[in-house]
Amino acid sequence: xxxTDTIKHHLTPxxxxxxxxxxxxxxxxxxxxxxxxxxxTCRSDLASYDAVGGVVMEDAKLAxxxxxxxxxxxxxxSTGDSTPLTPRRSSGTLxxxxxxxxxxxxxxxxxxxxxxxxxxxxxxxxxxxxxRLLYIPAGAAVPDHGxxxxxxxxxxxxxxxxxxxxxxxxxxxxxxxDLEHTPIADVGEDCICLAVTDAPLKFxxxxxxxxxxxxxx
Amino acid sequence: xxxxxxxxxxxxxxIRDKQDQAAFAELFAHFAPRVKxxxxxSGADASLAEECTQEVMATLWRKAHMFDPSRASASTWIYTxxxxxxxxxxxxxxxxxxxxxxxxxxxxxxxxxxxxxxxxTEQLAVAIKELxxxxxxxxxxxxxxxxxxxxxxxxxxxxxxxxxxxIRLALERLRHAMK
Numbered sequence: 001x002x003x004t005d006t007i008k009h010h011l012t013p014x015x016x017x018x019x020x021x022x023x024x025x026x027x028x029x030x031x032x033x034x035x036x037x038x039x040x041t042c043r044s045d046l047a048s049y050d051a052v053g054g055v056v057m058e059d060a061k062l063a064x065x066x067x068x069x070x071x072x073x074x075x076x077x078s079t080g081d082s083t084p085l086t087p088r089r090s091s092g093t094l095x096x097x098x099x100x101x102x103x104x105x106x107x108x109x110x111x112x113x114x115x116x117x118x119x120x121x122x123x124x125x126x127x128x129x130x131x132r133l134l135y136i137p138a139g140a141a142v143p144d145h146g147x148x149x150x151x152x153x154x155x156x157x158x159x160x161x162x163x164x165x166x167x168x169x170x171x172x173x174x175x176x177x178d179l180e181h182t183p184i185a186d187v188g189e190d191c192i193c194l195a196v197t198d199a200p201l202k203f204x205x206x207x208x209x210x211x212x213x214x215x216x217x
Numbered sequence: 218x219x220x221x222x223x224x225x226x227x228x229x230x231x232i233r234d235k236q237d238q239a240a241f242a243e244l245f246a247h248f249a250p251r252v253k254x255x256x257x258x259s260g261a262d263a264s265l266a267e268e269c270t271q272e273v274m275a276t277l278w279r280k281a282h283m284f285d286p287s288r289a290s291a292s293t294w295i296y297t298x299x300x301x302x303x304x305x306x307x308x309x310x311x312x313x314x315x316x317x318x319x320x321x322x323x324x325x326x327x328x329x330x331x332x333x334x335x336x337x338t339e340q341l342a343v344a345i346k347e348l349x350x351x352x353x354x355x356x357x358x359x360x361x362x363x364x365x366x367x368x369x370x371x372x373x374x375x376x377x378x379x380x381x382x383x384i385r386l387a388l389e390r391l392r393h394a395m396k
Contacts, residue, residue: 013373014366021360021369022300026310033313040392043315044384047289048377053300054293055342056255056360063253066267070245074238076275088317097313126310150366 009171020049025128027196037095038170129198136185149198151175158191225291233281252299269302287326287387290338330387337380344376
C-alpha cells in the first residue's frame with residue numbers, strides 16, 4: 001500500500017501529534033491511520049511523536065502497582081489468547097483501516113446518490129466528527145463549499161484539482177473555515193475520497209444546501 | 218544517569234526467544250509503575266489503571282516478536298501499547314490503526330539504525346527536559362489529553378528532525394528488504 005514517492009500533501013504536525021496522544025475523534029483517527037498506511041513520511045513523523053509520548057511516559061509520576069501485579073500479569077499471559085499476532089496488511093485497493101469500516105474493499109461500499117453522478121457513503125464512527133466516502137465522476141465538480149470547522153480529504157482513487165493545487169491518490173488536503181474552494185475531479189478517472197469533518201459542510205449553492213439538510217452531507 | 222538511557226532490547230528479545238520471565242520481571246519493575254502513573258494522569262482511577270497496566274504488560278509479552286528497535290525504542294513502543302489501552306478503556310470508541318509493515322526474519326533490523334535511534338531518543342528526552350517549564354508542561358498536557366488541536370499546533374516545534382530521518386531510513390531498508 002506504500003505510495004510514499006508520489007504523495008505531495010501530508011498530514012499536519014498537530015494532527016499527527018494528537019493521533020499519537022490518542023485524543024482525536026474517531027473519524028479523524030480513521031483518516032490518519034489510512035493516510036499513514038500509504039505514506040512513509042507521515043509514518044516516520046508519527047513514530048517520532050510516539051517517541052515524545054515515550055519520553056512523557058518515562059517521566060510520568062510513578063504509581064505503585066499492587067504487590068501481586070506481576071503474578072497477576074503472568075496469569076493473564078498464561079490464560080490469555082495465545083494466537084500469534086500476524087501483520088494487518090491490505091491485499092486490495094483500499095488500506096486495511098478503511099476496509100475495516102467498509103467491511104471490504106471498493107466493491108463493498110454502499111453508495112447513496114447525491115445527484116449529478118456524485119455519491120457518498122457515511123462510515124460509522126463516534127458522533128464527534130463525520131467520516132464519509134465521496135465518489136465524484138471524472139471532470140465533475142464537488143459542490144462549491146466553505147467549511148465550518150476542520151475538513152480533511154484523502155484521495156483514494158483518481159485525483160481532484162482546485163484553484164491552487166492537484167491532489168492525487170494518497171494526498172490529503174487539510175482545510176479550515178478560511179478556505180472557499182471548488183474542487184473538480186480530474187478528467188482521467190472517477191475520483192474517490194475519504195472526507196472527514198468536525199462540522200457540517202456549508203454549501204454555497206441552493207440545491208446542495210437542500211441536499212446537505214436531507215442527506216447529512 | 219536517567220533511566221531513559223537504559224536499553225531494554227535484550228530483555229524484549231529474551232521474552233521473544235525464550236519466554237524469559239526474569240527479563241520480563243526487569244521490564245515490569247521499570248515500566249509498570251510508569252504505565253500506571255501515565256494512565257492515572259490521563260484520567261483513569263487507581264483500580265482501572267492497575268487493571269490496564271497488567272493488560273499492557275501482558276500485551277508487551279505477546280507482541281515481543283513485533284518489537285523493532287530500529288523503528289522505536291522500548292519506551293516508545295510500550296507507550297503506544299499503553300496509549301491504545303487508554304483509548305479503549307477511557308474513550309470507548311474504535312481505534313483505527315495504520316497497516317502493519319512487514320517484520321520477521323527476512324527483515325531483521327539494522328543494528329546501526331537501532332543504536333542511532335536509541336541515541337536520538339535520548340537526545341530528545343534531554344531536549345524536552347531542557348525546555349522552559351511552561352512549554353514542557355504543554356507537551357505533557359497534550360499527551361494527557363488536556364489540550365485542543367489549536368493549542369497543540371503551538372507546541373509542535375520539537376527537535377524531531379534526526380529521529381524522523383532515522384526512522385524513515387529504517388522504513389526504506391525494510392521496504393527494500395521485502396521486495
